[in-house]
Amino acid sequence: MGIFKRNKYNSQTKPVSLITVSEKRNTVSEQYRTIRSNIRFSMVDRDLKTLVVTSAGPSEGKSTTANNLAVVFADAGIRTLLVDADLRKPTVGLTWNLPNNHGLSDLLRDRTARFSDYIQETSVERLSVLTSGPQPPNPSELLGTNRMNEVIHDLSTKFDLVIFDTPPVATVTDAQILASRTDGTILVVRERQTDKVELETSKQLLEMAKANIVGVVFNGTKGAQGGYYYEYNSKSQDQTE
Secondary structure (H helix, E strand, O other): OOOOEOOOOOOOOOOOOOHHHHOOOOHHHHHHHHHHHHHHHHOOOOOOOEEEEEEOOOOOOHHHHHHHHHHHHHHOOOOEEEEEOOOOOOOHHHHHOOOOOOOHHHHHHOOOOOHHHOOEEOOOOOEEEEOOOOEOOOHHHHHOOHHHHHHHHHHHHHOOEEEEEOOOOOOOOHHHHHHOOOOEEEEEEEOOOOOHHHHHHHHHHHHHOOOOEEEEEEEOOEOOOOOEOOOOOEEOHHHOO
């Protein structure tokens, strides 16, 4: 038997909402475009080629944010690649209805593999995805290899922006590892769910990794008319406390 196994999605693993595709004029879609603008403004003095999206804990909306940000960046004419770097609980293949037989884990374990063989196109122009691939027994170790550095470099030369959807930072070290190797990190927080202590711990972990935290996305706030919807606001690093 090989050391890799095919991903088995449990009942808790579901595709995320692509509201920026289905309802481009929706208020939430506009908020995603605002986040896109804020990210670009925050990096005016530095190239932003690679971006990590993570959260403090699970079920806070980091995958929803990563997928929808990828869409709005592509809509702006930016050649964008969305990478499912959550090798433990991947969602990108499900979200875009794409096969996940091969992906990032294959690319990392095979130094002769070409990333072009694993990249898949989506229904959104200028947006491609790299799914997670077969689930490895050692995700953190795999992401921490020199091979991962090579993959990040190669992908960033092919695309204008590479967005990595990673596991929660306070749960495993995967997000820390990637945040230390990329240009920027977005931390997603869900209102009335994210624990303040856990959030502060996550911020400290990212700072220890010398991550460039370009913003915090607040998710799950109530709208002015009483309806429940997602509202996103980008805030600077010193406002996360």
